[in-house]
Amino acid sequence: MGADTRFILGPRPRLSDVTTSTALLTDHYELTMVQAALRAGTANRRSVFELFPRRLPEGRRYGVVGGVGRALDAFERFRFDDEVLGVLSEHDVVDETTLEWLANYRFSGDIWGYPEGETYFPYSPLMIVESTFAEAVLLETLLLSVLNHDSAIASAASRMTWAANGRPCIEMGSRRTHEEAAVASARAAYVAGFATTSNLAARQRYGVPTAGTSAHSFTLLHDTERDAFTAQVNSLGKGTSLLVDTYDITEAVSLAVEIAGPDLGAVRIDSGDLGMLAQQVRTQLDGLGATHTRIIVTSDLDEHAIAALAAAPVDGYGVGTSLVTGSGHPTCGFVYKLVARAETDDPDGELVSVAKKSTGKISIGGRKYALRRRNARGVAEAEVVGIGEPPENDGDDRPLLVPLVRAGEVVGREDLDTIRARHLASRDELPMRARQLSRGEPVIPTEHVD
Amino acid sequence: MGADTRFILGPRPRLSDVTTSTALLTDHYELTMVQAALRAGTANRRSVFELFPRRLPEGRRYGVVGGVGRALDAFERFRFDDEVLGVLSEHDVVDETTLEWLANYRFSGDIWGYPEGETYFPYSPLMIVESTFAEAVLLETLLLSVLNHDSAIASAASRMTWAANGRPCIEMGSRRTHEEAAVASARAAYVAGFATTSNLAARQRYGVPTAGTSAHSFTLLHDTERDAFTAQVNSLGKGTSLLVDTYDITEAVSLAVEIAGPDLGAVRIDSGDLGMLAQQVRTQLDGLGATHTRIIVTSDLDEHAIAALAAAPVDGYGVGTSLVTGSGHPTCGFVYKLVARAETDDPDGELVSVAKKSTGKISIGGRKYALRRRNARGVAEAEVVGIGEPPENDGDDRPLLVPLVRAGEVVGREDLDTIRARHLASRDELPMRARQLSRGEPVIPTEHVD
Incomplete structure (x- = not known):
C-alpha cells in the first residue's frame, strides 16, 4: 500500500501478446x-x-x-x-x-x-x-x-466493492488461481471498482495500479521485528504498510510507530478477529498520535466478511481467494x-x-x-x-x-x-x-x- | 470421439511459450x-x-x-x-x-x-x-x-476417473474457465486419468489426445437432422459420434444408424435423464444391430453424477464445468x-x-x-x-x-x-x-x- 499506486493510462502491449495466435x-x-x-x-x-x-x-x-x-x-x-x-x-x-x-x-x-x-x-x-x-x-x-x-470475477468483485461502501478494495488473489487467470482477475476486479491489485502483469498489460509491501517471511527473515520494520521503512519510506501480526500485534504496533513515526502509512492485520483487532489497533494508533495511519485487513475476506466489518475502523480490504474464485x-x-x-x-x-x-x-x-x-x-x-x-x-x-x-x-x-x-x-x-x-x-x- | 485420438508423445514447445518471461x-x-x-x-x-x-x-x-x-x-x-x-x-x-x-x-x-x-x-x-x-x-x-x-483440477479429476471405474472420461470444460486455465485443466485432467480433452492447445503443448465431433449448432445449421448427420458421417466417417438430442432422441438414433450403419462409432446425449435415456438408447441401438456403437453422455456431470450412472449402459463421460472448477x-x-x-x-x-x-x-x-x-x-x-x-x-x-x-x-x-x-x-x-x-x-x- 505504501508503494507507488500511480495509475498508468492504457495498456502497454507486449510483442508476445500481440503475435501469439489464440486459434x-x-x-x-x-x-x-x-x-x-x-x-x-x-x-x-x-x-x-x-x-x-x-x-x-x-x-x-x-x-x-x-x-x-x-x-x-x-x-x-x-x-x-x-x-x-x-x-x-x-x-x-x-x-x-x-x-x-x-x-x-x-x-x-x-x-x-x-x-x-x-x-x-x-x-x-x-x-x-x-x-x-x-x-x-x-x-x-x-x-x-x-x-x-x-x-x-467482475460479478463477485462488484458485490465486494459495494459492501466496502467506498473503502478501497485491494485485489491480491493471484496465488490462488492459474497464473494467467490471475492477470485477468486483477483486470476484472478493477472493472468492478477495486482500487489496486498485487499483480504486476495486470499493471504491465492493462495499467491497473499495483501495490504491495511485505509478507510474514520478511519479518521472519530478520533477527527481530524491529530489524524487519526498520529495513522496510528505510527502503520503502514511512508511507509503507507494516504487517503487524507476525508475533504480538500490540507490541508490533508500538514498534511500528516508534520506527516510522506518526506518519506511518498503514498497518496490515492478516489473522484473528479482524473487527476486534481493528478497533484495538485504532485506539492504540490514535493514542500514539498516528491518527492518519490506515488499517488494512486481509485474511480470507469475501463480500460478507467485508460487510460485517462496516462498523469497524478499517481503511482498506485485501481480498484474495474469494475474489479469484468468484466468491462461490x-x-x-x-x-x-x-x-x-x-x-x-x-x-x-x-x-x-x-x-x-x-x-x-x-x-x-x-x-x-x-x-x-x-x-x-x-x-x-x-x-x-x-x-x-x-x-x-x-x-x-x-x-x-x-x-x-x-x-x-x-x-x-x-x-x-x-x-x-x-x-x-x-x-x-x-x-x-x-x-x-x-x-x-x-x-x-x-x-x-x- | 470419432476423430483421431492418437496420442502424440511429448510436448512441442512453441517459440512464444519458451521466450515469454513469467517474471x-x-x-x-x-x-x-x-x-x-x-x-x-x-x-x-x-x-x-x-x-x-x-x-x-x-x-x-x-x-x-x-x-x-x-x-x-x-x-x-x-x-x-x-x-x-x-x-x-x-x-x-x-x-x-x-x-x-x-x-x-x-x-x-x-x-x-x-x-x-x-x-x-x-x-x-x-x-x-x-x-x-x-x-x-x-x-x-x-x-x-x-x-x-x-x-x-487434478484432485477433482481423480475422483471422477475413479467414479467412472474404467470408462473413459473426456475433458470438455475449456469454455467454462479462463482460456489459459483451460489448457492447464486439460493437462491436469489427463494426469488424473482422463482419456482425452477437447482442448487443442493442450494437444499442441503437452500431447494430450484430443477428440471432438459436433454441437447442436451443426444440426441446426442444416435443414434437417438427416442432412446434418449425413454431412458429418460423409466428412468424419462412420466412427464419428452423432449428437442425438437436438430434436427427438428416438428418431435421431434411428436416423443415425440408418445413415452410418451399425458401425456408427458413438451417439452423444447432452440433456435429460441420462441414465434412463442411456438405457433406452442402448436397447434401441442393439435392436438396430449397432451393438458396438458407444453411448457418450454429457451435461453438467460431476463425480457424483458419474457414480450414479454406474449401472447405466454408458461408454464414456464428457465432463465440463465441474472439472475446470475443481468440483466445488x-x-x-x-x-x-x-x-x-x-x-x-x-x-x-x-x-x-x-x-x-x-x-x-x-x-x-x-x-x-x-x-x-x-x-x-x-x-x-x-x-x-x-x-x-x-x-x-x-x-x-x-x-x-x-x-x-x-x-x-x-x-x-x-x-x-x-x-x-x-x-x-x-x-x-x-x-x-x-x-x-x-x-x-x-x-x-x-x-x-x-
Missing part, C-alpha cells in the same frame, strides 16, 4: 464442424450466434459483464498461422481442404454486445455474432472462456447458441430462427435486441429482450447492445476507466435491493418480447 | 521485499521456503499434486529481461539497485518436491525451495498459482512459508527454524522430509512429515520428495505418461475408503515427527 485455445469440435460443413456446402450459410446466460449464479441478484476488452484482443489474434496449421496437420485434426480454408480464415462479420462493466440478467444477449456459420462457430470456445471467467461462483455458465441462419445457401437468403428442443436447456431463436427499462426516476425495472428491431424508444429504455466488431474490424475497444465508470452507473441504476448480499432472485425480471 | 506473473510485494532486504543486507541469507496445504478441501479424503511440470516450465522462464525491467523502471516499482540485482537474477538454489500425480494430505511439504531469501521469495506467487490451480473446490489453499533461514549473514551459518505465531494459521518451522508409511500389504497408513533427516527406511516407508531443481537447473522433468502411471499407483495404494465420494476426513493421518 488453438478452442475445442477440437469447432474445427471438425467446419470440416463437415465445408464438405456439405453449408459452411457459408449466414448465421447468428448468441452468447447468453440461462440464469444468474444461484442466489445472485445481478451479474456484471467482464472480459469484453480481452475477448476483442483474443479475437484479433485468432489466426491460423503456419505454426497452428502445422499442429492441425501433423495431428490429423482436420483434412487438407479445411486446412486451406483455415489458412485464409479472417472473420468478416459483425459482433454486437453488452459493453464491459454493464450489469446483466438471465437471457441478456451478451454477445451477438453474425457471419457465415464457419466463421462464427469457430469463435465459440474462446469467447465463452474469456467472458465466463472474467464476468464471474467461479464461472457464469454462459452458452453460445445458433439462434438464426439463412434459410438456404443463397447468401442473400432470409434468416430463419432456430432452437434445439432439448429438455431443460432453453434457447430462444432469432436475432435479439435488448433494453434496460427504467422508470421515471431512472431506476431499472426490467431487462427487455426482443427479436428483430427494437420498438421506438420512449426515452426511459436504455439500449444495451453496442457494436464491437464491424466487417471483421474491432470497433468496440474502450479504456478501463470508461468501463469502470459504466459499471458504477449501471449498478447505481438498479433497485436498492440489488445491494443485499443475501440470496435472492434477479433484482429485475427479464421480459421476452416477440 | 511479472507475480505480486508487487515480492519485489519490494527484495528491495528492502537488499538495502538491509539480509537478502542473501540462506532460506528455506515450504509450499504446503494446511488442510484438504473440505470433505475430501485425498488431494492430487498437479502442475509440477508446468511450474518447472514457468520457473525456467522466470527472468527479468529488458522488457520486464522496463516495466518495473517506468512504473517505479523498485529502485535502481534492485533493478540491477533483478537484471542479474538467476535462481542458484535447489527445489525438492512431491512428484506430479502423487497424492497429498494436510501439511504434506509439496515443495521445498532452498536458496538465498531474495532468490527464493521471488518464486512464491508463481509457484503457488500453478500448483494451487492444477492440483485443484477451484483452488487448493497451498501457502508458501519461510520455515528456516541462516542465523546470521554468514553464508555458512547454521539454519534456524522460523514460524509466525498468528492465530489459527499454523506453520511448522524447519526443513522437512516426508514419507508415505505403508503396512505390510502395501496400503498407505500415514503421511509422515519430519524435520531434518528421515529415519533409516524400514522398507515400508516410501520417500515422497524428489529433486526438481539442482543449483538452478531443472532436473525433475517427466513425461505425462509417467505422471499418469504414478497417480494411479499412488491412488491404488490408499485405503479403500479413499474412493468414497461422501464427505469425510483425510483417509490417512499426517504424523509430525520432531
Whole structure:
C-alpha cells in the first residue's frame, strides 16, 4: 500500500501478446464442424450466434459483464498461422481442404454486445455474432472462456466493492488461481471498482495500479521485528504498510510507530478477529498520535466478511481467494447458441430462427435486441429482450447492445476507466435491493418480447 | 470421439511459450521485499521456503499434486529481461539497485518436491525451495498459482476417473474457465486419468489426445437432422459420434444408424435423464444391430453424477464445468512459508527454524522430509512429515520428495505418461475408503515427527 499506486493510462502491449495466435485455445469440435460443413456446402450459410446466460449464479441478484476488452484482443489474434496449421496437420485434426480454408480464415462479420462493466440478467444477449456459420462457430470456445471467467470475477468483485461502501478494495488473489487467470482477475476486479491489485502483469498489460509491501517471511527473515520494520521503512519510506501480526500485534504496533513515526502509512492485520483487532489497533494508533495511519485487513475476506466489518475502523480490504474464485461462483455458465441462419445457401437468403428442443436447456431463436427499462426516476425495472428491431424508444429504455466488431474490424475497444465508470452507473441504476448480499432472485425480471 | 485420438508423445514447445518471461506473473510485494532486504543486507541469507496445504478441501479424503511440470516450465522462464525491467523502471516499482540485482537474477538454489500425480494430505511439504531469501521469495506467487490451480483440477479429476471405474472420461470444460486455465485443466485432467480433452492447445503443448465431433449448432445449421448427420458421417466417417438430442432422441438414433450403419462409432446425449435415456438408447441401438456403437453422455456431470450412472449402459463421460472448477473446490489453499533461514549473514551459518505465531494459521518451522508409511500389504497408513533427516527406511516407508531443481537447473522433468502411471499407483495404494465420494476426513493421518 505504501508503494507507488500511480495509475498508468492504457495498456502497454507486449510483442508476445500481440503475435501469439489464440486459434488453438478452442475445442477440437469447432474445427471438425467446419470440416463437415465445408464438405456439405453449408459452411457459408449466414448465421447468428448468441452468447447468453440461462440464469444468474444461484442466489445472485445481478451479474456484471467482464472480459469484453480481452475477448476483442483474443479475437484479433485468432489466426491460423503456419505454426497452428502445422499442429492441425501433423495431428490429423482436420483434412487438407479445411486446412486451406483455415489458412485464409479472417472473420468478416459483425459482433454486437453488452459493453464491459454493464450489469446483466438471465437471457441478456451478451454477445451477438453474425457471419457465415464457419466463421462464427469457430469463435465459440474462446469467447465463452474469456467472458465466463472474467464476468464471474467482475460479478463477485462488484458485490465486494459495494459492501466496502467506498473503502478501497485491494485485489491480491493471484496465488490462488492459474497464473494467467490471475492477470485477468486483477483486470476484472478493477472493472468492478477495486482500487489496486498485487499483480504486476495486470499493471504491465492493462495499467491497473499495483501495490504491495511485505509478507510474514520478511519479518521472519530478520533477527527481530524491529530489524524487519526498520529495513522496510528505510527502503520503502514511512508511507509503507507494516504487517503487524507476525508475533504480538500490540507490541508490533508500538514498534511500528516508534520506527516510522506518526506518519506511518498503514498497518496490515492478516489473522484473528479482524473487527476486534481493528478497533484495538485504532485506539492504540490514535493514542500514539498516528491518527492518519490506515488499517488494512486481509485474511480470507469475501463480500460478507467485508460487510460485517462496516462498523469497524478499517481503511482498506485485501481480498484474495474469494475474489479469484468468484466468491462461490467461479464461472457464469454462459452458452453460445445458433439462434438464426439463412434459410438456404443463397447468401442473400432470409434468416430463419432456430432452437434445439432439448429438455431443460432453453434457447430462444432469432436475432435479439435488448433494453434496460427504467422508470421515471431512472431506476431499472426490467431487462427487455426482443427479436428483430427494437420498438421506438420512449426515452426511459436504455439500449444495451453496442457494436464491437464491424466487417471483421474491432470497433468496440474502450479504456478501463470508461468501463469502470459504466459499471458504477449501471449498478447505481438498479433497485436498492440489488445491494443485499443475501440470496435472492434477479433484482429485475427479464421480459421476452416477440 | 470419432476423430483421431492418437496420442502424440511429448510436448512441442512453441517459440512464444519458451521466450515469454513469467517474471511479472507475480505480486508487487515480492519485489519490494527484495528491495528492502537488499538495502538491509539480509537478502542473501540462506532460506528455506515450504509450499504446503494446511488442510484438504473440505470433505475430501485425498488431494492430487498437479502442475509440477508446468511450474518447472514457468520457473525456467522466470527472468527479468529488458522488457520486464522496463516495466518495473517506468512504473517505479523498485529502485535502481534492485533493478540491477533483478537484471542479474538467476535462481542458484535447489527445489525438492512431491512428484506430479502423487497424492497429498494436510501439511504434506509439496515443495521445498532452498536458496538465498531474495532468490527464493521471488518464486512464491508463481509457484503457488500453478500448483494451487492444477492440483485443484487434478484432485477433482481423480475422483471422477475413479467414479467412472474404467470408462473413459473426456475433458470438455475449456469454455467454462479462463482460456489459459483451460489448457492447464486439460493437462491436469489427463494426469488424473482422463482419456482425452477437447482442448487443442493442450494437444499442441503437452500431447494430450484430443477428440471432438459436433454441437447442436451443426444440426441446426442444416435443414434437417438427416442432412446434418449425413454431412458429418460423409466428412468424419462412420466412427464419428452423432449428437442425438437436438430434436427427438428416438428418431435421431434411428436416423443415425440408418445413415452410418451399425458401425456408427458413438451417439452423444447432452440433456435429460441420462441414465434412463442411456438405457433406452442402448436397447434401441442393439435392436438396430449397432451393438458396438458407444453411448457418450454429457451435461453438467460431476463425480457424483458419474457414480450414479454406474449401472447405466454408458461408454464414456464428457465432463465440463465441474472439472475446470475443481468440483466445488477451484483452488487448493497451498501457502508458501519461510520455515528456516541462516542465523546470521554468514553464508555458512547454521539454519534456524522460523514460524509466525498468528492465530489459527499454523506453520511448522524447519526443513522437512516426508514419507508415505505403508503396512505390510502395501496400503498407505500415514503421511509422515519430519524435520531434518528421515529415519533409516524400514522398507515400508516410501520417500515422497524428489529433486526438481539442482543449483538452478531443472532436473525433475517427466513425461505425462509417467505422471499418469504414478497417480494411479499412488491412488491404488490408499485405503479403500479413499474412493468414497461422501464427505469425510483425510483417509490417512499426517504424523509430525520432531
